[in-house]
Amino acid sequence: MQNTENYGQIVLGATPIGNLSDASPRLREIMASADLVAAEDTRNFHHLAQALGIRPTGRVMSLHEHNEQHKIAEVLDAVRSGSTVLVVSDAGMPAVSDPGFPLVAAALDEGLLVTAVPGPSAVLTALALSGLPTGRFTFEGFLPRKAGERRKRLNALAGEERTMVFFESPHRLAAFLASVAEAFGGDRQVAVARELTKKFEEVRRGPVGELLEWAEAGVRGEIAVVIAGTSAPEPAEAGDHVDQVEELVAAGTRMKEAVAEVAQRFGLKKRELYEAVLALRQNSESQGRTP
Structure with a gap:
């Protein structure tokens, strides 16, 4: 068993999803003090740091979906050498529908320390604001772009009783809701949350058929869609x-x-x-x- 006493750590930092005031004091501290920052987009990280009045002292490198597998070894080497590595995505918690999971898995396989600075989450914010049941839910992320594959995935979820949370791009929202209406029926209750925590935050709630008419006129901004689960079948007598x-x-x-x-x-x-x-x-x- 390897001795990890002198090793560093990986810190997953949740960044604001819109409102910069949501950056926690702990996030601000580690942004300034981390030995290495692995950012989904280095430009966005520097813009965030500048907006928060922070001057990072560590090196900043890119870590995104296209290069993560090639960067894992470099990050783990830094941790083994005693460095604190901050991992951030463009918004929200890394590794949740964002880069970070392969790195976390590799670090844990080696017994390295992985911790987190919790904070803003588009998933939980949309769920809480949806008005739909929150006791049990499932996060489905982005569905396939191709209509056939998207339809297949939604059909597989037709019997899901938990509330479901999805991400979708604004220009595909209408097509997504049309697929939902086809798979779940036009009366299924849905909440579409856009621009969460930002100036033009909006949450539309109602049957998917009604929200589809609204979406067809065009929607802008970051989108999270929350869909009610199906009702549990009555027990057979x-x-x-x-x-x-x-x-x-x-x-x-x-x-x-x-x-x-x-x-x-x-x-x-x-x-x-x-x-x-x-x-x-x-x-x-x-x-x-x-x-």
């Missing part, structure tokens, strides 16, 4: 399926086998279904004996 059992029995199937087949088909408990069949038969016999 054994008494609702007695007729299916009796039909199988009338066709020559033994009672026990008929109950087992119907119970498996509808997700019922065999004993409850068996008792429901007997109860209905007894009730029918009692009515037949009534003078």
Whole structure:
């Protein structure tokens, strides 16, 4: 087991998603003091630092989706040498639909320290403002651009009961919502959040069919879409399926086998279904004996 006592660390820094005042004191401190800053876009990082009145003392390098695999070794070497490496994306938390995950995975595989300076998150902000259930949710990020692949992914989510959060570009929003209406139905409740924490922040809520009409006129800004999950199906009642059992029995199937087949088909408990069949038969016999 390697001795990591003198190693440095990787710090994932959450940067503002719009309002610069959301930059935390801890983020400001580490932006200034980190030995190495791995930024999704170095120009954006320098603009952020300048706007916050910070003068970074460490080296700044690029780390984006096109070069991350080639930069991992360099970053890990810096950590092994004792450096604190700050990883930042253009907005929000790195590694969440942004560069950073492959680096984090590689660092953890080597037992290196990875920590975070938490802060702004477009996912959680959109979810909280959506007015949709927040107790359980799933983040789906950006869906495929091609209509067929996007439709396939949404069809796979048609039975999802949790609230779903997506990212989408403004010029593809209308096509995205059209695919949602096709897969989930035009009445599915949706919230479209744009320009979160910025001057022109807007959250539109309503059935996807209505929001589609709005989006078709053109939308600008950073977009997060929150979609309500489907309602949980009503649990099957054994008494609702007695007729299916009796039909199988009338066709020559033994009672026990008929109950087992119907119970498996509808997700019922065999004993409850068996008792429901007997109860209905007894009730029918009692009515037949009534003078």
